[in-house]
Amino acid sequence: MTARPRHLLDFEGWTPERLTALLDNADTMNQVLERPVKKVPALQGLTVCTAFFENSTRTRISFELAARRMSADVVSFATGNSSVSKGESLRDTIEVLTAYKVDAYIVRHAAAGAAHLVARYSGKPVINAGDGRRAHPTQALLDAYTVRQEYGSLEGKTVAIIGDIRHSRVARSNAELLPKLGAKVVLCGPATLLPADLAALPGVTLTTNPREAVRGAHAVMALRLQSERMSGGYLGSLQEYADVYQVNERLLAEAEAGAIVLHPGPMNRDLEISADTADSPRSRVLKQVENGQAVRMSVLYHLLVGRE
């Protein structure tokens, strides 16, 4: 296996072989989470800092639990709605935390590239928990893991991602990750929310037609539509969007039989996904949440076990 990457900022430098090993180890972590004692001593003595410069509930809790399940000490730094800006103040914050002997950082920030800056300033392993519109690698990993869990492999599978692709770091990370593992990705949304440059990614196709997108798909992911996109002039109306792009049973009739439905959460029921589809046997939304913890435990193991 090639030298392991020091960080998980995106998937650059992560080979298919290493990504597969990471997902394989997530199976073991899921087994740990089924035990009476849901904890292993693998990261005992290490301190992990969750530095969230942007609001988050589920991702932060998922990471904190994952670190604690591996016996790491966790210190949390959150600046919801703060005026922490890129550059000096972020640098100062990270340098102070590093002086407290933090061993690794989990970073969420509204600015693309912030996790890279933390990696540079701290000199410690960094996991990107979402930076602007750029990347959200652990969400993509848990999505990939959930599809793999369903079908046994990602090889030859098609994942359709429908919604606001332009502003979605989840879509970008999935478009980068899934083809590395042998899957095809179809990105679909209104033309105003579908950046043409993504078509250049290997294994990725673009379409504005949702029926075309889901045809032959083994998994269909609905992305959360943020209402502020209305004021940006990207959409005519939310109802118009829902009429065409909502993931519902009518649209899923075009997909592969037994296709599963994914959503990174939180969901706007009856906007980007119908309530009955969200609650249907096809839905793997809660399974994604469950798998998120195991995948993040595996990421921590891959980055923090072993001498550098």
Next chain:
Amino acid sequence: MTPQPKATILTADEVRRAMTRIAHEIVERNKGAENLALIGVHTRGIPLAARLAAKLEELEGVAIPTGMLDITLYRDDLSEISHQPVIRETHVPFDLARRRVILVDDVLYTGRTVRAALDALIDLGRPEGIQLAVLVDRGHRELPIRADYVGKNLPTAKSELVKVKLLETDGLDLVELWDLNGTADQ
């Protein structure tokens, strides 16, 4: 200098006899085979546990549940090692409560693997007791741990390596002593 085999410690017949003797000792010590369970430690403890289970069933007519244990996440050197150990499957498909568990491994050396295995096992449940069976005890303990059942006590130097080969994993049964030429510990 490459490591060289120095001596054959156990032939296939001797491995078989040692396992048969251990099975008899287990029955004698536990007054039968009721409520026993065998758990093999990856890698070679697993086939050894399966062999003991077959032998105990032959002797006592009782099917003994067996499981496998991976101790990677319980190692005490994870922050020190340069490589990243592959995590393998832990599978214990039975309740440990009220069972006497016999932990099975191929070589007992520093005792650190057994210490990790005890931690892993206790996280899975609360057995009535835990006993330890090993094919070879080579000495050099770093922790106060000893085996209850030993196939072969073998005094060794730290510059030596005990290589266990088993039919299920290596295509033949053989235990050899190798000379590492003073390079590294096993």
